[in-house]
Amino acid sequence: MTISKYDLSQTAILPLKQKDRELALKTQNLQVFYGKNQAIFGENLAFERFKITSLIGASGSGKSTFLRSLNRMNDGIARVTGKIFYRGLDINSQNINVYEVRKHIGMVFQRPNPFSKSIRDNITFALRQNGLKDKEQLAASVESSLKDAALWDEVKDELDKSAWALSGGQQQRLCIARTIAMKPDILLLDEPASALDPISTSKIEETLVELKQKYTIIIVTHNMQQASRISDYTAFFHLGHIIEYDKTKHIFTNPRIQATNDYISGNFG
Numbered sequence: 001m002t003i004s005k006y007d008l009s010q011t012a013i014l015p016l017k018q019k020d021r022e023l024a025l026k027t028q029n030l031q032v033f034y035g036k037n038q039a040i041f042g043e044n045l046a047f048e049r050f051k052i053t054s055l056i057g058a059s060g061s062g063k064s065t066f067l068r069s070l071n072r073m074n075d076g077i078a079r080v081t082g083k084i085f086y087r088g089l090d091i092n093s094q095n096i097n098v099y100e101v102r103k104h105i106g107m108v109f110q111r112p113n114p115f116s117k118s119i120r121d122n123i124t125f126a127l128r129q130n131g132l133k134d135k136e137q138l139a140a141s142v143e144s145s146l147k148d149a150a151l152w153d154e155v156k157d158e159l160d161k162s163a164w165a166l167s168g169g170q171q172q173r174l175c176i177a178r179t180i181a182m183k184p185d186i187l188l189l190d191e192p193a194s195a196l197d198p199i200s201t202s203k204i205e206e207t208l209v210e211l212k213q214k215y216t217i218i219i220v221t222h223n224m225q226q227a228s229r230i231s232d233y234t235a236f237f238h239l240g241h242i243i244e245y246d247k248t249k250h251i252f253t254n255p256r257i258q259a260t261n262d263y264i265s266g267n268f269g
């Protein structure tokens with residue numbers, strides 16, 4: 001067990017007073033175990049719709065574990081207990097269809113991972129798998145998803161080109177387009193720009209800020225400038241606990257907990 005120099009019972013979690021319909025997702029007593037090792041310790045967090053929430057914290061603090069639990073990506077890898085409420089349903093319960101959950105709550109990973117297919121087919125693959133056959137509808141979906149992911153203008157004349165011929169940043173925007181083609185409510189992103197150069201990173205950031213008009217976004221990031229630039233809310237994780245959660249400007253200008261203050265000022269440890 002890791003001993004913290006901070007008192008882990010000292011937390012400051014902003015209660016969101018929104019009505020249920022204004023909340024996209026809410027965890028209740030979420031705990032995650034890898035075998036005997038506990039990685040998340042009964043965390044309660046609510047995410048407001050059409051906002052960007054950043055999850056920050058040191059390596060190993062549990063950000064990705066928490067994020068992956070939100071659309072059941074930890075199934076088969078970890079034991080997740082507690083509740084995750086989405087539209088009034090506990091989507092962490094046994095009888096839930098996880099494939100349906102992932103249509104509503106999509107995920108984009110750290111490294112761009114387009115399929116070895118054309119740009120067009122990357123978008124249409126899952127739609128076809130779900131039974132969509134109409135060519136016009138498929139074409140409309142390709143166009144609208146690529147527009148939403150701010151990639152359309154760059155690729156509209158070469159949709160049959162291999163996705164692997166795109167730059168890393170373009171590939172990541174294609175992965176975002178592929179996810180939003182399924183029309184999710186919520187986008188989970190695990191350090192989506194950490195493998196990208198600064199220009200591609202800022203393009204992804206601009207894209208996310210545009211996307212929050214239509215989607216609720218939850219993003220894990222190690223880049224604190226990024227969190228402060230793009231997110232409305234920020235949650236600070238430490239050793240599997242959410243220590244502080246507030247509006248991003250409060251977290252970065254006036255954190256209430258010492259551990260948060262030390263982390264954002266680089267004196268953590």
Ligand SMILES: Nc1ncnc2c1ncn2[C@@H]1O[C@H](COP(=O)(O)OP(=O)(O)OP(=O)(O)O)[C@@H](O)[C@H]1O
Pocket residue numbers: 034039057058059060061062063064065066077
């Ligand atoms: N697949 C796994 N099997 C076993 N333990 C794991 C697994 N994934 C994560 N862990 C453990 O769970 C804890 C939290 O890890 P997690 O990757 O969620 O942290 P993180 O804050 O996202 O870290 P990073 O910023 O480095 O990605 C760590 O102790 C880690 O070793």
